[in-house]
Each structure stands twice: as C-alpha cells, then as structure tokens.
Amino acid sequence: MLDFAIQTKGLTRMFGDFTAVDHITFNVKQGEIFGFLGANGAGKTTAMKMLTGLLTPTSGEARVSGRDVYTEAESIKKNIGYMSQKFSLYDDLTAEENIRFYGGVYGIQPHELSQKAEELLERTGLIEERKKLVKDLPLGWKQKLAFSIAILHHPNIVFLDEPTGGVDPVTRRQFWEQIYEVSEQGITVFVTTHYMDEAEYCDRISIMVDGRMDALGTPAELKQEHSAETIEEVFIKLARSAKRGGG
Amino acid sequence: MKTVVKAVGVSKYFANVNALDNVDFEVTEGELFGVIGPDGAGKTTLFRLINTLLVPDEGSVTVLGLDSVYEYRKIRPLLGYMPGRFSLYQDLTVEENLNFFASVFGTTIESNYELIKPIYRQLEPFKTRLAGALSGGMKQKLALSCALIHKPRILLLDEPTTGVDAVSRKEFWEMLKVLKQEGITIIVSTPYMDEAKLCERVALIQDGKILQIDSPESIVEGFKKPLLGIKAKSTYQLLQALKAYPKTNSAQPFGEYVHYTEKNRTPDQDELRDFLKKQGVYDVQVVSVKPTIEDRFMELMDPQNEEENNA
Incomplete structure (x- = not known):
C-alpha cells in the first residue's frame, strides 16, 4: 500500500509567458478526501490535467498512484478514476451499456466485468433501470452511476471535478455519503467544488490563488489560521488577493 | 405595487x-x-x-x-x-x-x-x-x-x-x-x-x-422543528450513528455540522449524547442552530414533513 496517492514538488506549467501553475508542492495521503479549491482561472484545471496524465508539466515533480507524470502518463490514466459533471456518461447508451463500455476502457476482463456490473447495479439500486437510456435517468442517479463507474476498476485515487454542480440539496448530500463510503474503502478522493460548505466535509483542502497553492490544511486549521468562521470566509479572503483577472 | x-x-x-x-x-x-x-x-x-x-x-x-x-x-x-x-x-x-x-x-x-x-x-x-x-x-x-x-x-x-x-x-x-x-x-x-x-x-x-x-x-x-447542529471527530461516523438512532427525523450535513431534528419533539440532548457515546462517536459537540433556506427546501421536498407541520 502506498502512503501517498499524490506527491508533487514544485510542479509548474507555463503557457508561453503565462505561469498557469506556479511551483505547487503538496501530498495527498492514500484514502484521504482532498478538496482542491480555487477561483475560476486560478490554475485548478491545468493542475488536474497534469495529475491525470493529460498534460506534461513544464518543470517540477509529480507522482500519482506511485507513477511519474512525465514517463508514466499512460499508466496513470489506467490507474485513476475520473468523473466530472460536464462529461461523464453517454446519454444515448443504457446504464448497463455505459458500465460495460467504461469497464472495457479500463481493461476489465469480460467475465469479471459482468459480475462487477451486476454488483454495481445492485449497490446503486439501478437493477430495474439497467435497460434505460442514461438521458432518461434523474440527475441524481446519473451522478451516482457515473461515480460508481469511475471506481469500477478500483483505482487508488478518483478525481471528481465539480461533481455536485446544480444538484438538489438532498441528492448533493447523498453524493457526499457515497464519497465517504468510497474513502472508507481506501480509495483516495480528489474533489473540486464551488460549494464552500462541501469543503468542510473534506479531510484536508487546498486553495489555489494565481497558480500558487496559498493554503493547505484541514478545514479547522485553515479557519484558525485565517481567524475565520467558515471556509467560505477563508476562500474569499485569499481569492480577493488574486492579481489575475481570472474570475 | x-x-x-x-x-x-x-x-x-x-x-x-x-x-x-x-x-x-x-x-x-x-x-x-x-x-x-x-x-x-x-x-x-x-x-x-x-x-x-x-x-x-x-x-x-x-x-x-x-x-x-x-x-x-x-x-x-x-x-x-x-x-x-x-x-x-x-x-x-x-x-x-x-x-x-x-x-x-x-x-x-x-x-x-x-x-x-x-x-x-x-x-x-x-x-x-x-x-x-x-x-x-x-x-x-x-x-x-x-x-x-x-x-x-x-x-x-x-x-x-x-x-x-x-x-x-x-x-x-x-x-x-x-x-x-x-x-x-x-x-x-x-x-x-x-x-x-x-x-x-x-x-x-x-x-x-x-x-x-x-x-x-x-x-x-416556515421551518418549525427545533434544529440542532452536531459536530464530531468523524462526520461520516456521526451520520451513520444518527441514521441508526430511532428518534432521528432528519440528519443532513451542513459544513462542519450535521443539522439534526427529531420526530415531533424537542430533542433530548442528554439522551442523544448517550446514544452517540455508545456508538463510539467521539468529540461530540451539540449546539442549537438557526435553520437556513436549504433546511427549509429539503423539508419541503419531503411531503411527509409538511403533513406533520400541518397536523
């Protein structure tokens, strides 16, 4: 078992003269729920792309699931899970077809896949809906399904990019219960959100400002450090100091 | 107007x-x-x-x-x-x-x-x-x-x-x-x-x-039930425990607290603390909190709650 799902040191990405991500150094412990916060344009997406093997850093070091982002990007992609609110499932495939498609992409063997698909449908309460097109499922179920599919191959770490945007308050909380469950199974959860109350549910959070990581710690530590009542206050304090007109 | x-x-x-x-x-x-x-x-x-x-x-x-x-x-x-x-x-x-x-x-x-x-x-x-x-x-x-x-x-x-x-x-x-x-x-x-x-x-x-x-x-x-905010070392563990508690009407995470109501009554805090202790939930803090729009929205989403309020 690895100690850290993510280890970075001075991780940097430039686009021409522009430093999108500026020497970020942090570790994410295996099994941790890690909240990755920042204003629009602070560099979150660029950092996520580097950590998921989609973009090569300009300088610095990073290992994800024990693999080097420069030389083992392809292996990283196979060993992580990823889900975003913007793109997750194929609307015109059924729930079951989506499971089989992604299972295939993640290289799960056919005999193992049918069993995993059954388990997944049962666990998510979607047995009855298996033949339904995903576009006909309520948003909350779609998200539950997308999340379950993202961890079908039992990765060390799953990246959730704004998974709860626009979801009703009850479903949003059910989704977080699913996050807790996944984390109990030892899977690391790396999550971005614009809901500041959700930041409080994380074991640790980081806040990016102008490409730098200006805060890193448990929610309680950050609130104490910035003498704030809520994480929203901490966030606004830090993000207001941004020079970049990203937002 | x-x-x-x-x-x-x-x-x-x-x-x-x-x-x-x-x-x-x-x-x-x-x-x-x-x-x-x-x-x-x-x-x-x-x-x-x-x-x-x-x-x-x-x-x-x-x-x-x-x-x-x-x-x-x-x-x-x-x-x-x-x-x-x-x-x-x-x-x-x-x-x-x-x-x-x-x-x-x-x-x-x-x-x-x-x-x-x-x-x-x-x-x-x-x-x-x-x-x-x-x-x-x-x-x-x-x-x-x-x-x-x-x-x-x-x-x-x-x-x-x-x-x-x-x-x-x-x-x-x-x-x-x-x-x-x-x-x-x-x-x-x-x-x-x-x-x-x-x-x-x-x-x-x-x-x-x-x-x-x-x-x-x-x-x-419109949110009439007495509302408590409960905090513990592990929010997940706290939530699981509250769901198992027979008197729980609702338990929903709100930031670092879990907002909690009991069925048709003002919560007995001592009884609740006792139960959580037995369930092995540590560092429990209980405070009285003001409801937010989101509390009310979730209450309205569940028709059962409305019947109770109108009863």
Missing part, C-alpha cells in the same frame, strides 16, 4: 416530461425575484415562457399586461435575457457584440452607456478582444451588458452564477443591487440556496412545481 409578470395556472410538457405543473406567481415592479431550485426543476422553462420563446400548454403568462402568446412582439423589447449558456458571438469582439445587440433593438451603445457603465467599464480595456477569448467572469459581464443595452424594464438572468467561484458570485450579486437601484425588475435563477437571501422574494422550485413563494426570512420561518 404594479405587477410586471404574472403566470396563472401555467403548465408546459415536453414529450412525457411535465416540465412545469400548474404554476402561479406574480413579480412586482422593481423587485429582485429569485427562482431557486436544482437542475431539471423547470427554471429555464419558466424563463423561456416569460421571454415568449415558449408557449404554455395550459394557463397564461402576461408581461406588463401583455399576453405572451398574442403580444410577444411587444413584450420582447421590454425584456433583457441572459441565458444560462454563454450565447454571444465568440468570433466577434467585445465591442462588436455590444454594438450588434444595440442595433438589433434599434439603439446605440452611447445612448444607454450610463446604465451599463458600472459593468462595462471593467471590460472596456479589452473591447477589441474576441468574446471567445475572455475569461469566464469577463464573459459574464459582457453577456449582462448585452442584455441591458436596450434598457429593458425586466431583466431575466438564467443561472448567471452557476459554476462561478464564491468571489465572482459575490461580485455579480453586488452588480445586481446596483441595477435594482435603476428601477429594473430582476428575475434571477440559481441552484445555490445561499443566494436566496440576496433576493427580496424567492420561488422555491422542484420537479416543475413551486414549493413556496415568499421573502427569504418568511421561508426560513
């Missing part, structure tokens, strides 16, 4: 989906009116019925006394509409977009400059930049400027703050306050419950039905 938008018994169907189900509401002149609800609740359908892009299947919508079906041509110039998805011309510059919208409504940037000035001023240094090359926050400011350029009486903003960070959201609401002072009626939708308190009145909407319309304060007052 003059009514500027009135919906009576409005329903709208798409195939077998009942997007809006017998909806009634009125918006008065100069009001900042919020439509609060999750994705798929019917917010966008509601906006498209008001802005005359959709025709209701049942009921009627009137805007400043004009019928949305028969007098849509008269209604359109009175409205400024900012759709949820960025809908400006990405390959035109900032200034070209603004000019385009001004000319469509038969006006010029100059004649309405004062109105858009507080917003547009921040964009002016980039007026020769292509709209597609702007950052998210700048796009939003341009879209708002374009929706305002013909000096509409009513501004319809469909989820202007979705996917926008907490700081930019705050700034956007500050801009709306300024516009309100100009006397423009603003109808704005959002999935963020905490933004409800920035409106004068809000409609809570879910599954095509309006759950309640009132001032944010009155909506919160």
Whole structure:
C-alpha cells in the first residue's frame, strides 16, 4: 500500500509567458478526501490535467498512484478514476451499456466485468433501470452511476471535478455519503467544488490563488489560521488577493 | 405595487416530461425575484415562457399586461435575457457584440452607456478582444451588458452564477443591487440556496412545481422543528450513528455540522449524547442552530414533513 496517492514538488506549467501553475508542492495521503479549491482561472484545471496524465508539466515533480507524470502518463490514466459533471456518461447508451463500455476502457476482463456490473447495479439500486437510456435517468442517479463507474476498476485515487454542480440539496448530500463510503474503502478522493460548505466535509483542502497553492490544511486549521468562521470566509479572503483577472 | 409578470395556472410538457405543473406567481415592479431550485426543476422553462420563446400548454403568462402568446412582439423589447449558456458571438469582439445587440433593438451603445457603465467599464480595456477569448467572469459581464443595452424594464438572468467561484458570485450579486437601484425588475435563477437571501422574494422550485413563494426570512420561518447542529471527530461516523438512532427525523450535513431534528419533539440532548457515546462517536459537540433556506427546501421536498407541520 502506498502512503501517498499524490506527491508533487514544485510542479509548474507555463503557457508561453503565462505561469498557469506556479511551483505547487503538496501530498495527498492514500484514502484521504482532498478538496482542491480555487477561483475560476486560478490554475485548478491545468493542475488536474497534469495529475491525470493529460498534460506534461513544464518543470517540477509529480507522482500519482506511485507513477511519474512525465514517463508514466499512460499508466496513470489506467490507474485513476475520473468523473466530472460536464462529461461523464453517454446519454444515448443504457446504464448497463455505459458500465460495460467504461469497464472495457479500463481493461476489465469480460467475465469479471459482468459480475462487477451486476454488483454495481445492485449497490446503486439501478437493477430495474439497467435497460434505460442514461438521458432518461434523474440527475441524481446519473451522478451516482457515473461515480460508481469511475471506481469500477478500483483505482487508488478518483478525481471528481465539480461533481455536485446544480444538484438538489438532498441528492448533493447523498453524493457526499457515497464519497465517504468510497474513502472508507481506501480509495483516495480528489474533489473540486464551488460549494464552500462541501469543503468542510473534506479531510484536508487546498486553495489555489494565481497558480500558487496559498493554503493547505484541514478545514479547522485553515479557519484558525485565517481567524475565520467558515471556509467560505477563508476562500474569499485569499481569492480577493488574486492579481489575475481570472474570475 | 404594479405587477410586471404574472403566470396563472401555467403548465408546459415536453414529450412525457411535465416540465412545469400548474404554476402561479406574480413579480412586482422593481423587485429582485429569485427562482431557486436544482437542475431539471423547470427554471429555464419558466424563463423561456416569460421571454415568449415558449408557449404554455395550459394557463397564461402576461408581461406588463401583455399576453405572451398574442403580444410577444411587444413584450420582447421590454425584456433583457441572459441565458444560462454563454450565447454571444465568440468570433466577434467585445465591442462588436455590444454594438450588434444595440442595433438589433434599434439603439446605440452611447445612448444607454450610463446604465451599463458600472459593468462595462471593467471590460472596456479589452473591447477589441474576441468574446471567445475572455475569461469566464469577463464573459459574464459582457453577456449582462448585452442584455441591458436596450434598457429593458425586466431583466431575466438564467443561472448567471452557476459554476462561478464564491468571489465572482459575490461580485455579480453586488452588480445586481446596483441595477435594482435603476428601477429594473430582476428575475434571477440559481441552484445555490445561499443566494436566496440576496433576493427580496424567492420561488422555491422542484420537479416543475413551486414549493413556496415568499421573502427569504418568511421561508426560513416556515421551518418549525427545533434544529440542532452536531459536530464530531468523524462526520461520516456521526451520520451513520444518527441514521441508526430511532428518534432521528432528519440528519443532513451542513459544513462542519450535521443539522439534526427529531420526530415531533424537542430533542433530548442528554439522551442523544448517550446514544452517540455508545456508538463510539467521539468529540461530540451539540449546539442549537438557526435553520437556513436549504433546511427549509429539503423539508419541503419531503411531503411527509409538511403533513406533520400541518397536523
């Protein structure tokens, strides 16, 4: 078992003269729920792309699931899970077809896949809906399904990019219960959100400002450090100091 | 107070989906009116019925006394509409977009400059930049400027703050306050419950039905059950324990606390602490908390709660 799902040191990405991500150094412990916060344009997406093997850093070091982002990007992609609110499932495939498609992409063997698909449908309460097109499922179920599919191959770490945007308050909380469950199974959860109350549910959070990581710690530590009542206050304090007109 | 938008018994169907189900509401002149609800609740359908892009299947919508079906041509110039998805011309510059919208409504940037000035001023240094090359926050400011350029009486903003960070959201609401002072009626939708308190009145909407319309304060007052905030070392463990507790009516995480109510009574805190201790939940803190709009929204989503309240 690895100690850290993510280890970075001075991780940097430039686009021409522009430093999108500026020497970020942090570790994410295996099994941790890690909240990755920042204003629009602070560099979150660029950092996520580097950590998921989609973009090569300009300088610095990073290992994800024990693999080097420069030389083992392809292996990283196979060993992580990823889900975003913007793109997750194929609307015109059924729930079951989506499971089989992604299972295939993640290289799960056919005999193992049918069993995993059954388990997944049962666990998510979607047995009855298996033949339904995903576009006909309520948003909350779609998200539950997308999340379950993202961890079908039992990765060390799953990246959730704004998974709860626009979801009703009850479903949003059910989704977080699913996050807790996944984390109990030892899977690391790396999550971005614009809901500041959700930041409080994380074991640790980081806040990016102008490409730098200006805060890193448990929610309680950050609130104490910035003498704030809520994480929203901490966030606004830090993000207001941004020079970049990203937002 | 003059009514500027009135919906009576409005329903709208798409195939077998009942997007809006017998909806009634009125918006008065100069009001900042919020439509609060999750994705798929019917917010966008509601906006498209008001802005005359959709025709209701049942009921009627009137805007400043004009019928949305028969007098849509008269209604359109009175409205400024900012759709949820960025809908400006990405390959035109900032200034070209603004000019385009001004000319469509038969006006010029100059004649309405004062109105858009507080917003547009921040964009002016980039007026020769292509709209597609702007950052998210700048796009939003341009879209708002374009929706305002013909000096509409009513501004319809469909989820202007979705996917926008907490700081930019705050700034956007500050801009709306300024516009309100100009006397423009603003109808704005959002999935963020905490933004409800920035409106004068809000409609809570879910599954095509309006759950309640009132001032944010009155909506919160509708939450009658004594509410506790409980904190523990592990929130997950605390939640699991509360779900197993027979007296629990609701247990929902809110930031670092779990908001908790008991069935039909004021919680017995000692009994609750005892139970949590037996379940091995450590570092338990219990405080009395004030409900928020989100507490009330979740209560309204569950019809069982309403029956109890009315009983």
